[in-house]
Amino acid sequence: GAGVSQSPRYKVAKRGQDVALRCDPISGHVSLFWYQQALGQGPEFLTYFQNEAQLDKSGLPSDRFFAERPEGSVSTLKIQRTQQEDSAVYLCASIGTISTDTQYFGPGTRLTVL
Amino acid sequence: GDSVTQMEGPVTLSEEAFLTINCTYTATGYPSLFWYVQYPGEGLQLLLKATKADDKGSNKGFEATYRKETTSFHLEKGSVQVSDSAVYFCALRRAAGNKLTFGGGTRVLVKP
Numbered sequence: 001g002a003g004v005s006q007s008p009r010y011k012v013a014k015r016g017q018d019v020a021l022r023c024d025p026i027s028g029h030v031s032l033f034w035y036q037q038a039l040g041q042g043p044e045f046l047t048y049f050q051n052e053a054q055l056d057k058s059g060l061p062s063d064r065f066f067a068e069r070p071e072g073s074v075s076t077l078k079i080q081r082t083q084q085e086d087s088a089v090y091l092c093a094s095i096g097t098i099s100t101d102t103q104y105f106g107p108g109t110r111l112t113v114l
Numbered sequence: 115g116d117s118v119t120q121m122e123g124p125v126t127l128s129e130e131a132f133l134t135i136n137c138t139y140t141a142t143g144y145p146s147l148f149w150y151v152q153y154p155g156e157g158l159q160l161l162l163k164a165t166k167a168d169d170k171g172s173n174k175g176f177e178a179t180y181r182k183e184t185t186s187f188h189l190e191k192g193s194v195q196v197s198d199s200a201v202y203f204c205a206l207r208r209a210a211g212n213k214l215t216f217g218g219g220t221r222v223l224v225k226p
Contacts, residue, residue: 104160
């Protein structure tokens with residue numbers, strides 16, 4: 001596609017609900033990243049895939065957070081039993097080749113947990 | 115661990131004024147450095163980058179020079195426009211890995 005797309009753009013969840021956030025990277029991009037951006041702050045790294053392999057999940061804040069990319073393209077970030085502190089914008093980014101520095105970001109999904 | 119510190123905003127300027135946003139970093143090795151911009155209602159966009167010491171990145175009238183001796187990557191523009199109103203993020207990518215480490219962002223508001 002023309003750019004990184006994410007869906008839904010907005011999600012409101014009640015505390016305790018499970019949510020799934022989708023990222024469609026630029027076609028053919030090998031690497032995919034998830035970041036969490038709290039209100040008024042910079043994005044913080046969550047996890048990284050190279051093709052279908054999750055190479056780094058050191059930024060996931062708890063075991064309620066889970067990400068997958070089973071076929072090396074679309075990725076899903078799942079948050080179980082959402083808490084209010086999970087409210088943030090979740091950003092996805094992709095890179096074409098490992099040596100390329102430029103990450104292309106999607107518009108983000110704004111998650112609000114009530 | 116890696117960290118990026120940038121000046122807090124908001125920064126309010128008049129059109130055609132000179133803009134500087136300070137950014138310093140802490141990282142092992144020789145990271146690549148970036149400035150990303152987030153316009154109202156839009157996603158993060160790469161503004162410019164520099165991959166080694168003394169490199170200057172430039173785009174849309176903005177410039178930043180990679181200064182290893184002061185671990186800095188300050189963003190400058192000589193004459194801002196109203197359309198430059200946005201949030202600016204400084205970031206680094208350590209050479210060995212691919213994740214970006216961001217600063218907290220600086221909101222810039224340019225008034226006509």
